[in-house]
Amino acid sequence: MDQKPYRPFQISGGLREGYDLVSPVHTITDARNVIQDWLEKRIRAGEKVVVGTLLEGQFIYPWVDGKNISSRYEPAFHYKGIIREDAPDKEAIEILEDLAKELAQKLNQKRVHVEFCSMYFLFENK
Numbered sequence: 001m002d003q004k005p006y007r008p009f010q011i012s013g014g015l016r017e018g019y020d021l022v023s024p025v026h027t028i029t030d031a032r033n034v035i036q037d038w039l040e041k042r043i044r045a046g047e048k049v050v051v052g053t054l055l056e057g058q059f060i061y062p063w064v065d066g067k068n069i070s071s072r073y074e075p076a077f078h079y080k081g082i083i084r085e086d087a088p089d090k091e092a093i094e095i096l097e098d099l100a101k102e103l104a105q106k107l108n109q110k111r112v113h114v115e116f117c118s119m120y121f122l123f124e125n126k
Helices: 028-044 089-106
Strands: 008-014 052-065 068-082 111-116 119-124
Touching: 008 052, 008 089, 028 052, 028 068, 028 089, 089 111, 089 119
Parallel strands: none
Antiparallel strands: 008 068, 008 111, 052 068, 111 119
């Protein structure tokens, strides 16, 4: 068995559009379709990709409305894997940012969270 450097990544995002409880909610299948389309598009263009496991979860966060404090949750996706060894850190970050941008735009998310090794990035969809 060959030993290789461990460079994990995780991209996470909510599946509800925005923060309004009546906003449309995407499914984990919608997230999977975005990732698969992204993979295929990049491979056709001769570009590197990140391969991983898609997990369904929930984001839980505080909700403050004036003096009223509560919490909310929403369905979420987590796409995690290991960066290929032929992608230097700078290139790996660019690949992850490209996928985070695609997920944010296609799932209409304001924020997508990206973890790479011990670094954390927040992609904000304008």
